Structure formats: C-alpha cells, structure tokens
Amino acid sequence: MGHWWVRNIVEPGKLPLLLALASFVLTFLVTRFITRLIRAGKGPFGNVKAGGVHVHHVVPGVVLTVVGGFGAVASGRHGFGAGLCAVLFGIGAGLVLDEFALILHLDDVYWSEAGRKSVELVVFTAALVGLVLVGFSPFGVNDVSQGELQDRGQVILTVAVNFVFSLIALVKGKGRMAVLGVIVPFIALIGALRLARPGSLWARRFYGRRPRARARSELRAYRHDRRWSRPRRAFQDWIGGRPDPEPTRAVERR
Numbered sequence: 001m002g003h004w005w006v007r008n009i010v011e012p013g014k015l016p017l018l019l020a021l022a023s024f025v026l027t028f029l030v031t032r033f034i035t036r037l038i039r040a041g042k043g044p045f046g047n048v049k050a051g052g053v054h055v056h057h058v059v060p061g062v063v064l065t066v067v068g069g070f071g072a073v074a075s076g077r078h079g080f081g082a083g084l085c086a087v088l089f090g091i092g093a094g095l096v097l098d099e100f101a102l103i104l105h106l107d108d109v110y111w112s113e114a115g116r117k118s119v120e121l122v123v124f125t126a127a128l129v130g131l132v133l134v135g136f137s138p139f140g141v142n143d144v145s146q147g148e149l150q151d152r153g154q155v156i157l158t159v160a161v162n163f164v165f166s167l168i169a170l171v172k173g174k175g176r177m178a179v180l181g182v183i184v185p186f187i188a189l190i191g192a193l194r195l196a197r198p199g200s201l202w203a204r205r206f207y208g209r210r211p212r213a214r215a216r217s218e219l220r221a222y223r224h225d226r227r228w229s230r231p232r233r234a235f236q237d238w239i240g241g242r243p244d245p246e247p248t249r250a251v252e253r254r
Contacts, residue, residue: 014133015082015083015086016072016082016083016085016086017086017129017132017133018133019083019086019087019090020086020087020089020090020093020129021090021126021129021130021133022090023086023087023089023090023091023094024090024091024093024094024125024126024129025094025126026094027090027091027093027094027095027098028094028097028098028122029239031057031094031095031098032098032239032240032241035110035241036241039111039241054108056099056102056108057095057098057099058095058096058098058099058102058103060092060095061091061092061093061094061095061096061098061099062092062096063092064088064089064091064092064095065089065092065093065096066092067085067088067092068085068086068087068088068089068090068091068092069085069089071084071085071088071089072085072086072089093125094122097118097121097122097125098118098122099118100117100118100121100122101114101115101116101117101118102115102118104117111241111243111244112243112244112246113243113246115240115243116233116236116240116243118240119236119239119240120236123236123239124176124179127180128179128180128183131180131183131184132183162181162182162185162188163182164192165181165185165188165189165191165192166178166179166181166182166188166191166192168188168191168192168202169181169188169191169192171196171200171201171202172191172192172194172195172196172197172200172201172202172203173196173197173198173199173200173201173202173203174191174194174196174197177190177191178191195213195216195217195220196217197217197221198214198217198218198221203217
C-alpha cells in the first residue's frame with residue numbers, strides 16, 4: 001500500500017496535482033460552510049459588497065485560477081513555485097465551480113434548484129481528477145505496454161477506439177459515462193452498448209421507427225431516475241445545502 005501511494009500519489013510529478021485537488025475540495029467545502037452560515041444568519045460572515053454591488057466569490061476565483069494556471073505553466077512541475085501555483089489554481093477553481101450555475105444561467109441561482117448543477121459539477125470534477133491522480137490516463141493509454149508504446153499506430157488506434165466509445169455514449173445521452181470513459185474506457189464501452197436515453201440524439205435518430213426500443217429506453221430511464229434521483233439529491237443537499245423551495249404559482253381561473 002505504501003509503495004503504491006508513493007508511486008502513484010506523492011511522486012514529484014504528481015504532487016502539484018495532489019495539492020490542486022486537495023485545495024479545490026477544501027475550498028469548496030469551506031465556501032459552502034460559510035455560505036450556509038450566511039444563509040442562516042449565523043456567524044460573523046456576510047456577503048461582500050463593493051459600491052452596492054454584490055461581489056460573488058466567482059470573481060476572486062477567476063483571478064486565482066488565471067494566476068495559478070499561468071504560474072504553473074511558467075514554473076513547470078517541480079519546486080515550491082509549482083506547488084504554490086497548484087494551490088492557487090485549486091482554490092480558484094473551487095470558487096469558480098461553486099458558482100458554475102450562476103455563470104451558466106447568468107443569474108443568482110445559488111440556492112435554487114438550478115444551483116444543484118454547481119455541486120454536481122464539483123463532485124464530478126473531483127472524481128475525474130482523483131482517477132487521474134491514482135494512475136488512470138485519458139483514453140486508456142496507460143494500459144498500453146512498453147512495447148506497444150513504441151508502435152505509434154497501436155497507440156493511435158487505442159485512443160481512437162476509446163474516443164469513439166465515449167462519443168457514442170455522449171450521443172446516447174450519457175454525458176457522465178462519456179466523460180468518465182475518457183479516463184476509464186470500460187465505462188465508455190458500457191455507455192456505448194446500452195440503450196440510449198429518451199430525447200438523446202441517438203434515440204431521435206434510431207428509435208423513431210422502433211417503438212419497442214423506444215419503450216424500453218423510456219422504461220429503463222424511468223427506473224434509473226426513480227432509483228438514483230432521491231439518493232443523488234440527498235447527497236447534493238448534504239454537501240451543498242438544500243435549495244430554496246420553488247414558489248408556488250397561482251392557477252389562473254377562467
């Protein structure tokens with residue numbers, strides 16, 4: 001276990017990535033803790049305002065991401081400078097992705113149902129970086145032997161096949177599996193072989209004249225969402241806080 005940890009995690013080339021991931025996750029957790037205190041009216045914290053304008057934490061996050069990113073490129077992968085830039089980048093990325101929903105909708109949806117996208121993206125990003133950190137390489141090139149690495153044709157073929165699997169999974173409406181499949185090819189293969197989700201490009205193109213396939217797709221999607229929707233929402237609420245209830249709309253009487 002110790003040898004694996006040294007080889008895959010704390011080796012000098014991966015230390016900046018480890019620092020970036022740790023600072024990214026820690027920043028997100030601390031930020032959510034503070035914003036939940038502000039929301040509840042507890043503690044010494046409050047919203048930052050400048051000239052009557054609410055300054056969202058995505059603003060310093062963008063600055064830190066830019067500084068850390070360019071600094072990392074300039075400093076290389078070793079030394080104190082690389083570690084410092086990795087920490088700055090991780091902190092900035094945590095602040096930015098914590099308000100990803102705000103950027104997406106161009107509206108303050110932090111505590112709304114749409115704000116769940118921020119929590120989901122942060123968890124997803126941390127999982128992807130974690131997979132890379134423990135040894136998985138994009139498109140499964142890490143599974144190629146040393147002899148195969150000398151044959152560029154085989155490497156290109158490996159990357160191309162895994163890319164096709166990820167692309168098919170994406171067209172079938174399985175975005176998470178497509179992105180994870182870039183790191184773990186077996187996941188993309190599963191997404192490419194299984195039925196497409198209703199409303200996806202694949203379903204509209206190939207299930208239009210296949211009612212049985214369309215019905216199976218809808219049934220499988222319904223069962224999947226019913227099984228996983230509630231646990232996923234509970235996990236998101238536990239990490240990021242429960243969104244504000246949607247305002248009820250009055251029904252217009254004719």
